[in-house]
Amino acid sequence: MLKGRDIISILDLSREELEELFSTARRMEGYRGRILEGWIVALAFFEPSTRTRLSFESAAKRLGASTIGFSSAESTSIAKGETLSDTVRMLDSYADIIVLRHRYEGAALLAANIARHPVINGGDGRQHHPTQAMIDLYTVERIKGSIDDLNYAVVGDLKHGRAASSFIYGLTMFKPGRIYLVSPPSLRARPEVIRVLRERGVRYTETQSLSEVIGDVDIVYMTRVQKERFRSLREYEEVKGSYKMTLELAENSGRDLIVLHPLPRVDEIDQRLDETRYAAYFQQAANGIPVRMALLSLIAGVEP
């Protein structure tokens, strides 16, 4: 079903396709093979990234594919003034699958319109990060056994955070009990995200405080609230405590909750959580490999 497809937004996939992806990912855990031998995956990272790029690289190599690419715009002909379109045309002639990250929203869609080969969006500006959402949903399913009927709190900068938006989009493909959107008023989820929640009849609540809703939550999805997004340092200092996941908060919740984070984190998760049953973020990071392996193999149309 995913063979030859571009992956621009998690909204491009159906629930059935996501479930197929997850069952393939399950089989990819610990898998090493040569099913993509002879394939070349281009990793075009116009914006710096460590995790996403390295995990795509590992995923490709564990399937026997080779990778080419670059990890910042400065290191390429872009610095000499080449357009994205021209770079994509070049990569399209060198590689079989293109993974692209770019600071402008819509860059991956433009690339997909140009390239003959499949394009995977590795993050476009503040808009989409579909493979992160796949990993996040897979982690929930792996730990909780299901994505349906759980209550979620998505916490942090919901306006600029592409991981948070993509996770919310991904949840609308399932039947969550309720989604709490926890953010400062100035960093609330964008209107287009809210529109999808409404259109799909997902129950959601916008709130400013994690502690007020934690007693009703099964999954806490933490993201960074960056200082630079606030008008003043004082404003930031006033709210930052509301967007921090502490051990006390977890213990007092009375819930069997788990905490996710797309990483890297700064200080929004108490490090004392790391060794507890609440911490799911390291497992989540590790799940990046099998999920991306599954996606590459399904797009290539080669099953393990």
Place this chain on the structure above:
Amino acid sequence: MTSIRVEEGFLLGPLEYRDALLLAFAANGAQVVFMDDGYYLVLQDKPGGSLLASAAVLNPGIILRRAGSNAYERVAENLPGEIEGLAPCPNPTCITNQPREKAARRFRVLVMEGRVAMQCVYCGTLIMRDDLRRMLAASLRVEADHS
């Protein structure tokens, strides 16, 4: 097909139907001149000819009442699903606003809570209400009628 009942009371506020008309006529390449009261439009459908009209929007179709007549007629079965090349996306970090990239401007036309809205196909930005009107007015051949 949905049946349509037109009543004066069904008229949405001036902003909503003006937006819808602008979109519908922009999609057909028409020239639109509107007056400041918001309820009456002069639609110049071909050079030299003009037509005074008031309009009602029944989502998702468009109904129009010509001046001097009590009859309504349906001028668009539906809003256009997508419009291309209309105006710059209001999001400065949208790929379509990078002049060297040559990404065609494309917008989905939506109806949200009885109002017309557009969504940039590339960056997903929703353009609603005043932002939409500002964007349309700046890009269509729209003039206020001072006669």
